[in-house]
Amino acid sequence: MTEATTYVGRRSTRLAGNFGLYAGFAVAVALSLFPIVAVLMLSMKQRHEVFAWPPAFLPEAFNLSTYVYVLTQTPLSRMLWNSFYLTAWTVVGCLLVSAPAAYAFSRMRFPGHRTILLILLVYQMISSLVIAIPLYRYFEMLGLLDSHLGVILVYITVEIPFTVWLLKGFFDAIPVSLDEAARIDGASRLQVLRLVILPLAKPGLAAAMIFNVISAWSQFIVPFILLQRTELLPISIGVLNFAPGQTEGEVTIPYLAAASIMAMLPAIIMFIILQRFIVQALTGGAVKG
Amino acid sequence: MRQNRPALLWARLQESPFFWLMPAAAFLLVFYTYPLLDVIRLSFTDAKLIGGDYAYTLRSYSRLFRDPATLRSLQVTLIFAIGSVVLKLTLGMLLALGLDAAVKRGLKGMVAVRTSILAAWVIPGVIVGVIWKLLLSTSSYGMLNYWIESAYGTSIPFLSEPQMALMTAILANVWRGVAFTMIILYAGLQKIPAELYEAAVIDGAGAFARFRHITVPMLVPVIFIALVLMTISGVNTFDLIVALTGGGPARSTEVIALSVYQQVFKFMNLGRGSAVAVLLLAINLGMTLIYLFLLRLNRDRN
Numbered sequence: 001m002t003e004a005t006t007y008v009g010r011r012s013t014r015l016a017g018n019f020g021l022y023a024g025f026a027v028a029v030a031l032s033l034f035p036i037v038a039v040l041m042l043s044m045k046q047r048h049e050v051f052a053w054p055p056a057f058l059p060e061a062f063n064l065s066t067y068v069y070v071l072t073q074t075p076l077s078r079m080l081w082n083s084f085y086l087t088a089w090t091v092v093g094c095l096l097v098s099a100p101a102a103y104a105f106s107r108m109r110f111p112g113h114r115t116i117l118l119i120l121l122v123y124q125m126i127s128s129l130v131i132a133i134p135l136y137r138y139f140e141m142l143g144l145l146d147s148h149l150g151v152i153l154v155y156i157t158v159e160i161p162f163t164v165w166l167l168k169g170f171f172d173a174i175p176v177s178l179d180e181a182a183r184i185d186g187a188s189r190l191q192v193l194r195l196v197i198l199p200l201a202k203p204g205l206a207a208a209m210i211f212n213v214i215s216a217w218s219q220f221i222v223p224f225i226l227l228q229r230t231e232l233l234p235i236s237i238g239v240l241n242f243a244p245g246q247t248e249g250e251v252t253i254p255y256l257a258a259a260s261i262m263a264m265l266p267a268i269i270m271f272i273i274l275q276r277f278i279v280q281a282l283t284g285g286a287v288k289g
Numbered sequence: 290m291r292q293n294r295p296a297l298l299w300a301r302l303q304e305s306p307f308f309w310l311m312p313a314a315a316f317l318l319v320f321y322t323y324p325l326l327d328v329i330r331l332s333f334t335d336a337k338l339i340g341g342d343y344a345y346t347l348r349s350y351s352r353l354f355r356d357p358a359t360l361r362s363l364q365v366t367l368i369f370a371i372g373s374v375v376l377k378l379t380l381g382m383l384l385a386l387g388l389d390a391a392v393k394r395g396l397k398g399m400v401a402v403r404t405s406i407l408a409a410w411v412i413p414g415v416i417v418g419v420i421w422k423l424l425l426s427t428s429s430y431g432m433l434n435y436w437i438e439s440a441y442g443t444s445i446p447f448l449s450e451p452q453m454a455l456m457t458a459i460l461a462n463v464w465r466g467v468a469f470t471m472i473i474l475y476a477g478l479q480k481i482p483a484e485l486y487e488a489a490v491i492d493g494a495g496a497f498a499r500f501r502h503i504t505v506p507m508l509v510p511v512i513f514i515a516l517v518l519m520t521i522s523g524v525n526t527f528d529l530i531v532a533l534t535g536g537g538p539a540r541s542t543e544v545i546a547l548s549v550y551q552q553v554f555k556f557m558n559l560g561r562g563s564a565v566a567v568l569l570l571a572i573n574l575g576m577t578l579i580y581l582f583l584l585r586l587n588r589d590r591n
Contacts, residue, residue, distance in 0.1 A: 014394075021391045028384060029405045035464070036408070038432050039420045050430045054439075057432060097312035104309035116310075118581065123321060125577040127525040129546050130566045131324040133553050134331065136338075138324075157320035160313050189303040218413035220528035225554070236413045240532065243419070253423070253430055260419050267411040275404050282472050 036264070043067070043257035050253050066254045067262070070242075075230050076259055079238035080266075086148060086223075086234055087216040090155040094163050094212055095205065097156065102167035103193050107179065117168075120161040128158050132225045139226060146228050154222050159215065163208050166281075170204025171197055207281035210274055217267050235263040328570070332563035339557055349564035359565060361540065362548040365455065369544055370523030372459040373466065377519055378512070380463065381470030386504075388471065389478045407468040414465065418532025421461040422448065451541030454534050458542050461533055462526060470515055477511030478504070510587040517580040524572055545569050 042050075043066055044059040070076045104110075105117060135154060136145065144150030174197055182192050198205065223237050230241065242256040271278065302308050332350070336343035353359050384406065391399050409417070424433050425447040434444040447457045481504065489499050527546040530536060536543035536551070543551070549569060553562030 017390075018394060018396060021387055021394070021396060024383075024387050025391070025402045028387075029402055031464070032406045032409055032468075035420050035424050036412075038424055042423060042430060042432075045430075053429050055429055055432060055435050097316060100309040101313035104306045108306045108309070110306040121581070122574065122577050123317070125521050125580070126325075126573045127527070127546060127569055129525075129527060129549055130328055130570050130573075131321055133549070133559070133563060133566055134324040134327040135320065137559075153316070154320055157316045160316055164313065188300050214411055218415075218528075220413065220415050220531075224528075224531075225550075236415050236528070239416060239419060256419065257423060260416050260423075263416050264412045267413070268408055271408065271411040272404060275407065276400070279403065279407070279472060282469075282476075 039257045039260055043254055043261050045254050047251055047254070050251070066258045070255050070258050070262070074242075074255070074259075075233075075238065076235070076242075076262060078231055079233055079235040080262060082148070082232060082238075083217060083234040083236065083263075084266075086152060086155060086219075087213055089148075089152045090159060090216040091209055091212045093152065093156040094159040095208060098160050098163040098167055098208070099198065099205075100193070101160075102164045102171055103189075103197065105164065105168045106171035107176070107189075117165075120164055124161040124165070128154075128221050129225075131158075132221055136225055145226060146232060148232060151223055151226050154226065155216055155219060158222070159212050163212065166208050166211070167201065167204055170201045170207075174200050203277075203281075206277065210270070210278055211281070213270065214267060235259075239263050325570075328563050328566050331559055332567045334560045334563075336559040336563075337557050338553060338559045343560065346560075349561045352561065353564050353568065358540070358543075359548065359568075362543050362545050363568075365541070365543055366524055366545045368455060369459055369462070369526065369542075370520050372456075373462045373523045374516060374519045376459065376463045377467050377470045378516065380467045381474055381515075384467065384471040385474035385478055386500075388475055406471065409465050410468040412465070414526070414528035415532045417461055417465045418529045418534075421457070421464070422533050425457060448534060449538055451539050454538060454542050458530060458533055462523070462529055465529065466519070466522065470519060473515045473518075474508065474511060477508050481507045510583070510590065513583050514580065514587070517576055517583065521573060521576045521580075524569070524576070545572075 038057070041057060041059055044062055044064070045066075046060065046063075049056070049060060105113065132154075139145040139147075139150045142150075144153075178196050178200070179192050182196050183189075187195065218236060219234070220236050223234050227233055227237065230238070233241075239256070239259045242252065242259040244252050244256070333345050333347065334343045335346050335348060388399060388403065391402075412420075423430070425431060427434050427444050427446065427449065429435075431444075434447070438444045446453055448454050485503050485507070486499055489503060494502070524544075525546060526544060527550070530542055530544055530547055534542040536547045545565065546569060549562050549566045551562075552558050552565055556562075
């Protein structure tokens with residue numbers, strides 16, 4: 001009898017607990033998604049709906065004409081392309097220079113080993129605004145101001161510290177005995193990196209790639225300072241050009257909303273596809289440092 | 290024998306760490322270290338952005354701490370960073386504990402929950418600023434203010450009233466960053482041995498006692514590291530503020546990074562702007578030292 005009541009009691013508190021958790025998460029998910037959904041709805045409204053009072057949350061019709069307009073009649077598609085272009089070169093360049101450095105930190109001992117690693121950690125914490133100021137001056141002298149090449153070089157540089165640390169962590173997890181076996185078979189260090197370490201560190205390379213994509217796509221300070229011409233701007237800067245100016249008033253609000261959705265869409269899609277992977281890398285690396 | 294010489298040289302070259310570090314080092318020295326040193330040098334000059342001759346002087350620094358605008362932006366940055374950190378930590382902890390409990394109970398749908406919360410974290414900061422600005426507008430399309438007005442009869446000047454604008458900026462920043470805090474704390478929770486909780490249950494400890502005497506002490510190292518990382522990202526915030534408020538109204542949301550930008554690129558005062566940038570750099574370095582100290586402390590504890 002007593003046993004049965006405690007069982008029922010436990011079961012009901014457990015169910016109440018489950019219900020509480022679901023209720024809490026429902027609120028959290030609603031708060032997280034509401035702003036995104038609200039802007040999505042705004043992007044599908046027509047001009048007269050923007051000024052309608054009372055405003056409706058849903059648009060009168062789910063029509064994509066605003067998207068067609070911003071993609072064909074404004075520089076938006078150009079800006080999206082610029083973001084893809086800058087991101088792709090940054091990821092490739094950053095991995096090409098960071099992987100060898102991570103190999104050295106993982107497999108070689110040399111004077112300054114620890115100090116340089118610490119300096120990299122410090123660099124990771126410094127706002128890129130600090131270096132962007134003098135870079136503006138050099139790039140002006142070198143003719144690299146307002147050029148994609150200049151911006152890519154800086155993007156790569158600011159990504160190197162984090163990428164080296166991340167890759168070093170993954171390389172460290174690969175047993176040195178595998179390197180030694182390959183070396184005895186006559187492989188050079190470069191061959192060891194290419195044929196032994198990199199294939200085994202694929203999850204690490206993928207993690208580095210994903211983080212570099214997310215951060216290059218979001219870059220703001222560097223292009224904000226080093227780029228000016230509209231046709232060169234990435235979407236993260238370009239979206240500000242859709243903000244209503246003094247002359248046209250608020251008629252262009254749906255364009256701004258549509259441009260914002262287009263700017264976040266690639267990042268969110270990639271995140272949803274790879275989220276399990278990203279969370280793993282995040283939880284593995286974040287606590288270690 | 291002769292044919293082998295280039296190959297031999299190539300193999301010897303690969304034994305040198307210099308060979309492996311060279312490419313990354315070249316990037317960092319040219320585009321990071323040199324600019325970093327140069328900004329410090331420039332901060333001791335009266336240089337203008339448009340060029341021309343300049344002289345070395347300490348004026349930028351002596352003005353720095355007498356300039357009410359700088360002190361004001363330091364204060365704004367401090368409130369912004371501390372407000373963000375406190376809220377992110379509190380909400381992030383609640384979310385992490387909830388997620389941990391839900392996963393341990395085998396509740397369904399937690400991946401979807403985690404994904405929705407983390408979605409905000411991958412959105413570029415400038416877009417976060419734009420969407421919150423659209424949402425909180427007092428114009429007819431500002432959905433949130435329409436609802437508030439329907440319920441309470443008056444709208445809230447989220448972005449047009451100075452003190453309110455700073456709170457709004459903090460809220461938008463928390464919305465963006467709380468997921469990251471949640472994930473770090475959640476990872477920390479996974480490292481607490483389950484036996485500790487089992488033993489406490491046998492000893493009759495309630496849920497709060499277990500949180501107070503097991504979870505918190507075991508999580509302290511992770512909490513401190515999260516605190517420092519959150520503070521650094523708070524102090525460096527730029528994109529979100531530019532898009533949300535542009536530093537206004539009446540400079541009420543002008544964080545230090547924005548001051549640097551204004552001083553250099555709007556007023557063209559390269560020297561004075563560099564001095565403010567060096568101040569930002571000093572704060573970054575100070576925080577990083579604390580971070581390194583905590584990392585070492587954690588390693589010694591393990």
